[in-house]
Amino acid sequence: MSMRKTLAAAVLLVLAPGMTFAEPPGLGRPIGEADVKGWDITILPDGTNLPPGSGTPAQGAPIYAQKCAVCHGENATGGRNAGLVGNPPLAAGGIEANKTIANFWANATTLFDFIRRAMPWTQPRTLTDNEVYALTAYILALNKLIGENDVMDAQTLPKVKMPNRDNFIVRFPDRI
């Protein structure tokens, strides 16, 4: 049973996208930035958030052999998973060229960030910061991007100049 009556043009109040309510629920619980540290593991290209600690290629070699070689192969040349060395010229490879750390990655900090956040694949976030610095140094050195006995730490890692850094085009500048 529904009543039928002449309605003044009912204002169709429609939830347009982006429309929110003037009075938000305010139900988020405040938290100190310190308490977020446990999750805040993102390293920015300028080195922000790099933890204390350091590592050299030599310190990285044994850690790599013990924790990484099983998938990435001896001396990071590749195994069940991709290799981490090699610098084939991009231009020759065309669109499906092998993007390696040496010929493609724009920032060395990405290497530290990804190793710490996701590796080893089956037990992520089990490496100490020193181990991550050592592995980062080991891989950068293998790719001749740093000297054999350079020390990677919060100051030096961001300064590593990756060869392909300036070889990118922003596809939709208006969306940045």
Place this chain on the structure above:
Amino acid sequence: MSTRKLPLGAVSLVLAFGAGAALADGPNLGKPISPAELAPWDITIMPDGTGLPAGSGTPAQGAPVYAQKCAACHGENGRGGGIAAGVIGGPPRATLDGGKTIPNFWPYATTVFDFIRRAMPYQQPGSLTNQEVYALTAYILAGNKLIAENDVMDAQTLPKVKMPNRDNFIIRFPERI
């Protein structure tokens, strides 16, 4: 990558629903079928008796068929009490508290025949012969005092059975009929 160029004045053709659509020059993939081939599915009994098959049945013939094939669910003598509602008796008037029965509510007797033949017994619908359906229909109508004990139900007599509640209905939205 998609190139940008002058926005087209394209009118997109939007296919609205809510429109009947037939393609005279359409697929025409319906296969013709003759009434004879249709017969096994053409089981609808209309209120005026159209569709009633040959055959007949009396209340007396219906009693044993009921006992054997219906009582298990609908109860002894059609009184209910099993897992299904009774088919004989019940309250004089149907109310919101329940009790729509064949005598106090069903407008047409032909519906009894149609439903028994198409859907009963529940586990083997369509397994009754037309004779058995006429007999069961007669048995139920007689049980509810809608026909006499020895009336014979067939294609001629069944449509003539006058159900008490027949003229007690209102069409809710006449404009939609």
Place this chain on the structure above:
Amino acid sequence: MASKQSSRRSQEPEVVAGNGLPDRRALLGRGIMFAGTMGTGLGGSLTGAAAEPLVDGPWSNEVGAVIQPYQTASRFEKNVVRTVDNPDNVPRNSRARTPHQLLNGIITPNGLHFTICHGGVPDIDPDQHRLVIHGLVKRPLVFTLDALARYPMVSRIGFVECGGNSAPLFSNIALQENVQALHGLASCAEWSGVLLSTLLEEAGIDPKAKWMICEGADSPRLHRSVPLAKGLDDAMVALYQNGERIQPGQGYPMRLWLPGYEGNMNVKYLRRVMLTEEPAMSVYESRTYSQILPNGKAYRFYFLQEVKSFISRPSHGLALREPGIYEISGVAYSGTGRITKVMVSADGGQSWAQAALQDPVLPKAFTRFRMPWRWDGGPAILQSRAWDEGGNFQPTRADFVAMRGQTTRPPPVTGFPSQHFNAITSWAVDAKGEVKHVYA
């Protein structure tokens, strides 16, 4: 049942709403970028304690599970199921109701679409299934599924609702049941298929034809009489439901879909359409879907599912843990067409505020309405009331019962005292945040 109302003034509810419903203008603007206004007014929860330090969940430190070909819900959501009233498949009807209180948006996922079967769920081989169109036609025709796949199709989002949905509200006493038990026999999906008119016109319609007897291939061979006018309007032979082939409980391999008409007429497992001059008066239209009125008469051929709305959250069974802001949310729909307005009250109908409708608002489909509400912890009675583009609106329960009657004693919640109940539903929130079903 829509009753005509002449004067408009007396009916228009007071717009500024009490009991925590913000003035509707609050709904219009986009929230202010209140970078600076962190006043205590927006304090966190009552306890106000800062959140404890974050630590990785166990799932973050191990490789996850393998992807499956046909994915299913998380194990933490295994309570989001339909309630079934015939789990042992006893020889009688079986119904499964949609858990509206646990869903959102307007689409009902296929696994949770409500189902009513009168002879169990048939296991139909699509290659054997046939659709026959005959009776008052120029040429009786048979269609296979492969043939129908080549016809022009349409897709449309729309609801299917059992004529008996909301029947528990005919009870003279408000049954303490949740929205799934009260209103679970309605769902909304995107249906794709061939318009019935396409097939009828291929068969050639005899001008004398006025009705279509539509019959299913299930064991009771359920059949209903449908006006030919509806067949030539928006009736569809539906083949797909939310993109995939129709679920067995919704009529696999094909069903009749009559947007806005009572569920039982939307014959599942459709195998036959016979054009006739007269309706067949099947048991369903002559007995079951014929509603008794207080004066002893009964409606016939009700057909239409009228404008209706209910609040799905908060609702019975979903307790409010603390005072503060909540979103009152629910669905509104009408067999007549689009919803034009939904009003919400938090004080049992003394005052009302207009809820926001989530666009796009589609005809004969669920429309999600939302209303922000600040609960002060005191007792409140939540109600929603909907209007449709035909000018119809939901009656109060008192007005509805005056016209349609109610039971004299509370029926079982799975019973159907009558059908086509579309009056207002009310939820009472007490000081402890418990929600009861009430009549208000």
Place this chain on the structure above:
Amino acid sequence: MDPAGLKRRTKLPQGQALTLRPPPKKRTFGAQIIQTTASYRLYFYFREKIMSTSKRRKGGAAAPPFEPVAGNGLLDRRALLGRGIVFAGATATSFSSSLAGAAAEPLKDDPWSEAAGTVTPVLQTPSRFEKHVVRTLSNPNGEPRTQHARTPHHLLNGTITPNSLHFTINHSGIPDIDPAQHRLVIHGMVRQPKVFTLDTLARYPMVTRQHFVECGGNSAPMFSKEPIQANLQALHGLVSSAEWTGVLLSTLIEETGIDPKATWLLAEGGDSLALTRSVPLKKGLDDAMVALYQNGERLMPGNGYPMRLLLPGYEGNMNVKFLRRIKLVDQPAMTYYEARNYSPLLPGGKAYKFYFVNEVKSFITHPSFGLTLKEPGYYEISGIAYSGSGRIAKVMVSADGGKSWAQAALQGPVHPKAFTRFRMPWRWDGQPVVLQSRAWDEAGNFQPLRTDFVAVRGETKTVPNVAGFPNQHYNSLTSWAIDSKGEIKHVYA
């Protein structure tokens, strides 16, 4: 010229047709061609409701002049306009039956009509006759590498992908997250870092929108220099469309307050890889959503349960699943995924970065590879079009490899950044044809021809593995070649 005036001889076919459900084994369908003598008037009954945005945008521009009837049997799109006459009196003879003339065999009750059916379950699943309608898996045994599940578009219809068939990519399996413990923290360049639980988010004002999510690498096999003979699921299966419901990210960020210096936000997931992407803050404040529901029910685990970021129109990887952290920053983090994977190489050695947008794209779902046409006659060409830049404005279909085009009908309502179903009536005369679709969006973008696309973006030197990703963001045309036996191949045309 209105359709009624169109007089032409058409062949009226009869008989079996393209099957709806191609089980794995190839099924061919017989064909008879019936030559009819009567001429027909084309009349169709779709009532057209011109509500396309381009018309609204153009201030009611009149419909363009009648499109030429495209080659190879594409029926005039105006055939889909207007409601024809109910031809109650139409001549019977004109509807001759199939060559064999044999009527359908006599009907009998099938077994399912003669016995009660099975029990109604608490959670429905498809009929056993549809068990082949599943996603294909790239890593079924869960080896330690990325897993992909692709949507079977060639078996679906309409615009909604059912949840069980929504595509999924997981880089380290699907985490089994307890919603009661899951937290979303928003911090960094904010006034007051805050933590939200699911219970609190459930009380926020929510929005519901229909959007596609597409992997940036969807359609990657099309970069192959030669057309790979694989079906639509293998070529374009990493895109799906659903109704998403959740809380606008802007609502939450405004609550924590925004430091004017912030220009980016980092979104991180609770999976073992803690997958992180950098997102421009402007997108975060636009239509970004913390999505909680997918087609009405809570998110599927493979699509981010209990909550995910949804960036309508942006590449899938950025729509971070299992969302647990948003950090406002003043520079992009150049995480592994944006620095390496989703940074498409160009032929000259340069590469794009921050591609973000999934551009306008369309493909025909049926007829398509693997769905053989059994006989000549009437078919509906149907497919999906979508664009990350807004609504689809127009879809053109060609049956002669691009020599001539006709405009397809779009199934209304057309939503922005969502699947739009297009349909084109077609009469196949049994001769070899090449079907193609091409879409335009409301922003004026359109799909480039393959030659133009390859000239800018390049193609592979060798034929890659169909499951590989030679590159990303392919949105050129897809072409299906049908031979005279009705077999369908994937071609470049």
